[in-house]
Amino acid sequence: MTESSAIERAYRKATPKSAELIERAARVMPGGNTRTASFYPPYPVVIERGDGPWVWDVDGRRYVDMFCNGLSLIHGHNYAPVRAAIEAALPRGTAWAGASRDQVAYAELLTQRLPALERVRFTNSGSEAAMIAVKAARHFTGRPCILKFTGAYHGSYPDLEAGLYGQADIPGRAFTARFNDIEGIERVMSKHGHEIAAIVVEPVLVTGRVAAPQPGFLSQVQSLARRYQALTVLDDCLMLRLAVGGSAAKFGLQPDLVMLGKFLGGARPSVRSADGPTSWKCSIPRGRAACFTAAPSTATPSAAPQGS
Numbered sequence: 001m002t003e004s005s006a007i008e009r010a011y012r013k014a015t016p017k018s019a020e021l022i023e024r025a026a027r028v029m030p031g032g033n034t035r036t037a038s039f040y041p042p043y044p045v046v047i048e049r050g051d052g053p054w055v056w057d058v059d060g061r062r063y064v065d066m067f068c069n070g071l072s073l074i075h076g077h078n079y080a081p082v083r084a085a086i087e088a089a090l091p092r093g094t095a096w097a098g099a100s101r102d103q104v105a106y107a108e109l110l111t112q113r114l115p116a117l118e119r120v121r122f123t124n125s126g127s128e129a130a131m132i133a134v135k136a137a138r139h140f141t142g143r144p145c146i147l148k149f150t151g152a153y154h155g156s157y158p159d160l161e162a163g164l165y166g167q168a169d170i171p172g173r174a175f176t177a178r179f180n181d182i183e184g185i186e187r188v189m190s191k192h193g194h195e196i197a198a199i200v201v202e203p204v205l206v207t208g209r210v211a212a213p214q215p216g217f218l219s220q221v222q223s224l225a226r227r228y229q230a231l232t233v234l235d236d237c238l239m240l241r242l243a244v245g246g247s248a249a250k251f252g253l254q255p256d257l258v259m260l261g262k263f264l265g266g267a268r269p270s271v272r273s274a275d276g277p278t279s280w281k282c283s284i285p286r287g288r289a290a291c292f293t294a295a296p297s298t299a300t301p302s303a304a305p306q307g308s
């Protein structure tokens, strides 16, 4: 028996209830899993509950959670102030179509905290914020394409999957360049700048391998975008944590649009935002916002003080 099969045998022996549930899941969900990022062979454990840094599987085994739902659970699981805020909000209803006091207060809190934000639009996920940011940039500039970095993950909007999963540029939609390669970006901009609505950048590349920006790189990207009258979209879904004012404050940037997400949801899904300066806010294209973008049950815990 090889070492790996011994490990697998021990794993299967320790996790029979997960095996059974994942088999059932495969009959009703493609691949037996919706959170594909946490799938691993032969099958992932099924989680029963989480508390602080721990999660327990359905077989009663306890694990340290090193993933924390893609770094969105900055306070760990079942954080008492978040739970209390959700419990306090629920009796007033879970979601309605319209603004709430909590949503207004939360937008105010964000704009006070982040100098780069003038106004906020709430979305259900980072992916949706990315899609709306690109849609707004295209609408504002009248240009069809975006430029993004190879290997950079901005969610599941197809145009932002250029440079991922073995894909290169997407003709007529997206160009790619290498992170930290300012000459490469300049080459793309000098040839296609008139087609490019925005450069989308995560300030520290995290997906796959972590790559910090070389000194001055992000400011040069912003200057290049401006030179070609394209917008700069800063994806701060993860890197907001670099400073109280986010990575724009840390790196001295003035992005046109900022995407936020992850831990801002107070360890709850459904609170994400995209921002744009007042001057062109009226240019956000018409279209319906999604059903849960005004949900008081998410805005409330997010606006509540959480000790961070």
Ligand SMILES: Cc1ncc(COP(=O)(O)O)c(C=O)c1O
Pocket: 070, 124, 125, 126, 127, 128, 130, 153, 154, 155, 156, 202, 235, 237, 238, 261, 262
């Ligand atoms: C940098 C970055 N942008 C965007 C997203 C997409 O966010 P969501 O999973 O909420 O759609 C992620 C998610 O991992 C991310 O890491």
